[in-house]
Amino acid sequence: MSIKQIWAIVGMSIFSYSASAAVIWSIGTDDQTQDGNGDATLGDPATLNGVDFNVSGVQEKGQDALPGNPANTGGSGGTRDIDDDYYFAGAYTTAAGDGGYDPVGVVLENESYYDRALTNGDPNMRWHFNIPETVTPDDNFTFTIDFYNLNEQTGGDISSYDLTFWVDGKQIGEMQSHMDIDLSSAQSWDFGLDDLGGIEKIGSGFDHYVEVRSTSTGSARWASLDYAQLEVSSEPKVEDDPNISAANALNFGDIKVGGETATETIVFTNTGQAQNLVISELTLGGERPDAFSLNAPDLPLVIAPGAEAQIELSVTPGDIEESVSAELIVTSNDTSDGEIIVRFGARFFVPFGNEGTLWFLGVDDDGQDGDGNASLNDPAFFNGVDFFASGVQESGEDILPGNPANTGGAGNNRDVDDDYYFAGSYNTVVDGGDYTPVGDVDVNESYFDRALTNGDPNMRWHFNVPRTVGPNDAFTFTVDFYNLNESDPAVESGYDLTFFVDGKQIGEMQPHSEADFSAAQSWDFTLDDLGGTAELGTGFDHYVEVRSTPTGSSRWASLDYAKVDIIAGANQDLIITELSVDPDNNNVTFSFQAKVGLIYAVDRSTTLRSSGEPGGWLEINDSLVAQSEIQSFTDPGAAAGNAKFFYRVRVAEE
Secondary structure, eight states: OOHHHHHHHHOOOOOOOOSSOEEEEEESOSSSOOOOSOSTTOOEEEEETTEEEEEEEEOOOOOOOTTOOTTOOBOOGGGOBOOSEEEOSEEEEEESSSOOSOOOEEEOSOOSEEEOEEESSOOEEEEEEEEOTTOOTTOEEEEEEEEOOOEESSTTSOOEEEEEEEETTEEEEEEEEEEGGGTTOOEEEEEEGGGGTOGGGOEEEEEEEEEEEEEEETTEEEEEEEEEEEEEESSOOOOOSSOEEOOSEEEEEEEETTOOOEEEEEEEEEOOSSSOEEEEEEEEESSOGGGEEEEOOSSSEEEOTTOEEEEEEEEOOOSSOEEEEEEEEEEEOOSSOSEEEEEEEEEEEOOOOSOEEEEEESOSSSOOOOSOSTTOOEEEEETTEEEEEEEEOOOOOOOTTOOTTOOBOSGGGOBOOSEEEOSEEEEEEOSSOOOOOOEEEOSOOSEEEOEEESSSOEEEEEEEEOTTOOTTOEEEEEEEEOOOEESOTTSOOEEEEEEEETTEEEEEEEEEEGGGTTSOEEEEEEGGGGTOGGGOEEEEEEEEEEEEEEETTEEEEEEEEEEEEEETTTTOOOOEEEEEEETTTTEEEEEEEOOTTOEEEEEEESSOOOTTSTTOOEEEEEEEEOOSSEEEEEETTTTTTOSOOEEEEEEOOO
């Protein structure tokens, strides 16, 4: 039996359309809302080839690979079942694009559940369909998508999701930004039957799909789908002549307060065939046009068919934290859009510029509130905010991700696990694991695992890394246990501690022994250990972990405090920026990039040989304290009688 015969048995739809555009399929409608409960109410309208049905959005679970599952069951919470691939009823036996996956086969019914939002951890959406056999080679398609919100961690940010559109795995058109300053606007891309493989790939059997891929900017957390639809039309696409084409939005991103002027370029293209495009006016408007400047060319600006022209926009950050936005109104002789608007924005922020503590749990007092009750007497801190917590008697070793809503308590009714959560958003696994992150945590957890024991040997602390952390900043994790209980005091005992960042061991094992149990222990790590700048901000489930192995007759060690410090600029490259020789006194002076307050050593050589060898490296200063980010050093009289010298700078050894 052929594929077409199978499809004739499971269902048949006769689809036709007029010369004007007709909707092949849609998910949702333009109502600025969504049924996102993932239950059997199925409150969102949908259509396929003129037949109406209903669906429901489901909270996203993470990025998925093709082909997905057309029989997802929806739901909510940790047991919800959803993926990035939505299937309309049809036969999917042949990958229409470049392939690389096994198609799902026959789908008897339209899928009931769809991925309801773009997030940092779930940035893609795909829709699978067969092309009606009534489509002809001259027909053209328009895909339209609309998101009705843009949630961001910091409401004052200029945030967005940069969207690209793909047909059968090939990108179509240019990136379009879904921005918070223009979030109500639907976005569309046009394509032709050739982009779908031509007339040979219409009808049942061919797994066609369109896809939206996104990249977040600013502090964007999610954008919820209002609707998506695919239209087909037999009317040829007639480009305006002349026709202006430009990005609808421009995001300057985050700029340091008091920093340098940032400049972005807007490209205008005349996609017409014969007529010159004439831009007659460029006007800054919107909320804060005063914050931006336009490097405008002489007007009128004439752009030949197929040609482009560029203009520059600049913004100079002020001396306060704020977000600014504006718009550029462009007037031209475009035959259908005589006036277009390009929106843009920027956020001025104060970077994490000093050594400081990102978070701590407990303080260095050789004691603990370990009662697990509502008194919450242990001081804690996260990202500038003080609060209180309480330790709870451990209840055994747990696996990721734990529960951020543990209720504490004592005795057999106590509720605690190995995972402590600071307030944040945790929807993206960063350690390569297969657990489902906990999602949004609105408040810092009140209770923590109070001790390492033989039966509960691990502790983990979860947090988001502020976006203001820079690539050259370093981190230090410190933990202190204020006792070491053992069954036989005569036996030398301890807990051997290893430290992990996002599941990867950092540094070497350190013993917590009875001979030195009051000493705090620390490990250094970098932003690269946390995934780099791409995994800053909300959404990413970063955690540090201490794992322990008992030695001797150890029974438990009680937590005094744990903390993570940030040392701004500690990993900055040591670069000598300038060197000069004073001929009057033979002094050699050079400058280098430095971290204020850090102690540096300066070495000199004439041969670049190892230290101790003739002409090798000689330490000439071991206690140079940096007073500025560009630190200078003078070597008195060094140039007298020497044809050449080499210098190097390093952080001084403790």
